[in-house]
Structures are given as C-alpha cells and as structure tokens.
Amino acid sequence: MKLAVDAMGGDHAPKEIVLGVDKALKEFQDIEILLYGDEAEISKYITPRERLNIIHTDEMITGTDEPVRAVRRKKNASMVLMAQSVADGKADACISAGNTGALMTASLFIVGRIEGIERPALAPTLPTLDGKGFLMLDMGANVDAKSEHLVQYAIMGSIYAEKVRGIKNPKVGLLNIGSEPKKGNELTKKTFGLLSDTNIHFIGNVESRDLLDGAADVVVTDGFTGNMVLKTIEGTALSIFSMLKKTLTSSFKTKMAAGLIKNDLKDLKNMLDYSEYGGAGLFGLNAPVIKAHGSSNENALFNAIRQAKTMVENDVSNTIKRAIK
Numbered sequence: 001m002k003l004a005v006d007a008m009g010g011d012h013a014p015k016e017i018v019l020g021v022d023k024a025l026k027e028f029q030d031i032e033i034l035l036y037g038d039e040a041e042i043s044k045y046i047t048p049r050e051r052l053n054i055i056h057t058d059e060m061i062t063g064t065d066e067p068v069r070a071v072r073r074k075k076n077a078s079m080v081l082m083a084q085s086v087a088d089g090k091a092d093a094c095i096s097a098g099n100t101g102a103l104m105t106a107s108l109f110i111v112g113r114i115e116g117i118e119r120p121a122l123a124p125t126l127p128t129l130d131g132k133g134f135l136m137l138d139m140g141a142n143v144d145a146k147s148e149h150l151v152q153y154a155i156m157g158s159i160y161a162e163k164v165r166g167i168k169n170p171k172v173g174l175l176n177i178g179s180e181p182k183k184g185n186e187l188t189k190k191t192f193g194l195l196s197d198t199n200i201h202f203i204g205n206v207e208s209r210d211l212l213d214g215a216a217d218v219v220v221t222d223g224f225t226g227n228m229v230l231k232t233i234e235g236t237a238l239s240i241f242s243m244l245k246k247t248l249t250s251s252f253k254t255k256m257a258a259g260l261i262k263n264d265l266k267d268l269k270n271m272l273d274y275s276e277y278g279g280a281g282l283f284g285l286n287a288p289v290i291k292a293h294g295s296s297n298e299n300a301l302f303n304a305i306r307q308a309k310t311m312v313e314n315d316v317s318n319t320i321k322r323a324i325k
Contacts, residue, residue: 001030003308004091007037008060008078009098011295014038017097018045020301025051031309034091036078057081063294067101071109079103083110086287093288093308095279097296103289104141104282112286114317116324119149120284122223122291123157125165126233128214135161136219139280140227147190150220151198156283156320157218158200163314164307173206173216175225180205187222241269279304287317
C-alpha cells in the first residue's frame with residue numbers, strides 16, 4: 001500500500017510530520033510512504049530508506065494562501081503533488097496537516113469526487129466520555145447544505161463507522177435543537193423525513209449537549225453549524241484545562257494535590273484529544289484524503305496515517321460508490 005504525505009503542511013512541519021511518518025513506517029510493515037517536500041529540511045529528521053521515497057519540491061502552500069488561487073498557481077506545491085500522485089494511481093491515499101481550504105480544493109480538482117456525491121464532507125472523530133468517540137460531518141467543507149446532502153453525509157458516515165471504526169449497525173443522529181421530529185428549521189425537518197426512509201440505523205434528532213455522552217455513533221449537520229460546534233468543543237476543552245492549571249498552581253497546597261493526580265490529568269487530556277482518533281476524513285472522493293489537525297504532532301500524524309491505511313484496507317471509497325449508486 002502506498003500513502004502520500006505532505007511534509008510541509010502544518011504548524012510544526014516538517015519535523016513533526018516526518019517523525020510521524022517514521023513512526024508509521026516502523027509500526028506498519030505493509031505500507032510505503034511517498035513524502036513530498038523540501039528534501040534538505042526533511043533529511044534533518046529522517047533519511048531515505050526502504051519503503052520511503054522523498055520527492056523534492058521547494059514550493060508549498062501556506063496557511064495564509066487563498067485556497068483556489070494557490071492550488072491553481074502552485075502546481076509544484078507539496079500538497080498539490082501529493083494529491084496528483086493519488087489521481088495518477090501512484091498512491092492509494094493522501095494525508096496533509098496543511099491549509100484546509102487548499103486541501104479541499106486540491107482534493108476536488110485533482111483526486112475527484114465520487115459520481116453521485118453532490119458535496120464532499122469533512123468528518124473528524126470527536127471524543128466521548130466513554131472513550132469510544134463519534135463521527136461528525138460536515139465540519140466545514142460546505143457552509144450551506146440541502147437535505148439531500150445531509151442524507152449523503154449520513155450514508156458515508158455510516159459506512160465509515162462500520163468499516164473503519166468497527167461499529168456494527170452504527171447509530172446515526174441528526175443534530176437539532178430538540179429531540180422531537182417536528183423540531184428545527186426547514187432543513188432539519190425535511191432531512192428527518194428523508195433519513196427515516198433510508199436503510200441506515202437512523203435514531204432521530206440529537207442535541208448538542210448530548211454529543212459527548214455518545215448519543216450517536218454518527219452525527220450529521222450542515223458545515224456552518226458543524227464547524228461552530230467543533231470550535232466550541234475545542235475552545236471549551238482548552239478553557240477548562242487552563243482553569244484547572246491556574247487552580248492547581250495557585251498555592252502550595254494545590255501544587256501538592258496536582259502532583260498526586262498528575263497521571264490522571266494526563267489520561268483526561270488524552271481522552272479529550274481528538275487527534276488520538278486520527279484526522280478528519282474528506283468523504284465523497286475517489287480515494288481517501290485525510291486532513292490532519294494544523295497543530296499535529298508526531299503522534300497525531302501517525303494516527304492520521306493509520307486512519308488512511310484502514311480506509312484503504314476496507315475499500316471505503318468504493319463502498320461509498322456502490323452505496324450511492
């Protein structure tokens with residue numbers, strides 16, 4: 001299996017990206033990595049060897065670049081070459097922690113959309129209190145959506161949850177302001193009716209306050225709402241840890257207490273870290289594309305590679321193609 005990786009995308013590139021690649025090559029003996037980026041920079045952290053091919057380019061897409069313009073003008077950017085390798089059949093999937101908009105643009109223009117999929121969706125797996133996590137889509141690939149798009153999100157999410165996350169007959173919920181079928185705006189009301197007629201395990205509406213309790217295995221919503229929910233969860237978690245740190249370092253007594261529960265706090269932090277589940281999958285494309293978090297460290301990139309590997313092994317893209325047909 002060949003996986004293409006953008007070495008130059010992300011806040012900590014190329015070091016953390018390359019270290020994550022190195023970890024994956026040691027862990028998975030059945031993968032080969034095509035690593036795109038500045039060879040001189042990459043070589044500071046890893047040397048070319050069996051199952052690792054470094055493809056040099058000194059052009060890259062930055063976080064401040066306008067996505068469509070960057071993809072069209074920077075033909076030799078590491079992200080663009082990575083996506084092209086998938087389109088050309090040189091790689092089975094690709095992973096980048098770079099500019100989200102640019103990755104979505106490159107994926108649509110180069111990797112290509114599955115026939116019948118109207119809008120691809122960005123789908124991370126978020127943490128739950130029981131540690132199982134849940135898939136949520138769309139998280140910002142499309143700001144607006146129609147009911148038919150949300151139904152396709154539900155189908156793709158259900159396939160992913162079953163094939164990659166190993167959940168039999170995954171529960172699919174529709175994010176709404178109440179659990180009753182008649183609640184919500186025109187989009188959610190119409191979507192509720194359409195989802196009720198599908199053969200997926202649709203459990204009805206779920207409220208945002210129940211998401212971290214594991215109310216559903218897959219939650220669907222429009223990209224505007226989904227992105228706000230994601231940022232709210234992320235911001236709340238960071239604020240809570242900031243308050244905890246301030247409280248636990250405020251006096252000698254609390255510092256002593258913090259020392260006693262240090263390992264427990266680390267476990268709690270890991271439980272709330274959604275990078276442990278991998279990156280956000282771009283669903284609805286001809287091949288798996290994984291968007292790793294912009295601040296990805298070695299472990300987060302490793303998990304994103306593991307996620308892409310599992311998607312290829314379980315033929316997720318072709319399964320979605322058959323389901324949509």
